[in-house]
Amino acid sequence: MINKIIIGIPITLIKAYRLILSPYLGQSCRHIPSCSQYAIEAFETHGLFVGLYYTIKRIIGCRPGGNEGYDPVPENKRAGK
Structure with missing residues (x-):
């Protein structure tokens, strides 16, 4: 419960x-899903x-000369334990 909060x-x-900033900045993410959706x-x-670690790693890679294309969030291997 506290974790969800x-x-x-x-x-x-x-x-x-x-909702507020992204419409003015335009589409700039080089990945699918977008960096904001990836972070969520x-x-x-x-x-x-x-x-947070995965989000920062992804944002650093989302730049000219960086990776692009389909890049899903890695599975949580600890969730099943």
């Missing part, structure tokens, strides 16, 4: 970014700290 904070900030999925799948 903690994860809800960055997810709400990402959704606010998508990473937080939901892996929690706050690992999700």
Whole structure:
């Protein structure tokens, strides 16, 4: 329960970014899913700290000369244990 509340904070900030700023900045992500959607999925799948790690790693790679194309959030191998 508390984990969902903690994860809800960055997810709400990402959704606010998508609603308020993203329309003015235009489509610039080189990946599918977009970096903001990837971040939401990473937080939901892996929690706050690992999700933040994957999000930062993805944003660093989303630049000219970086990777592009389909790049899903890695599976949470610990979830089944």
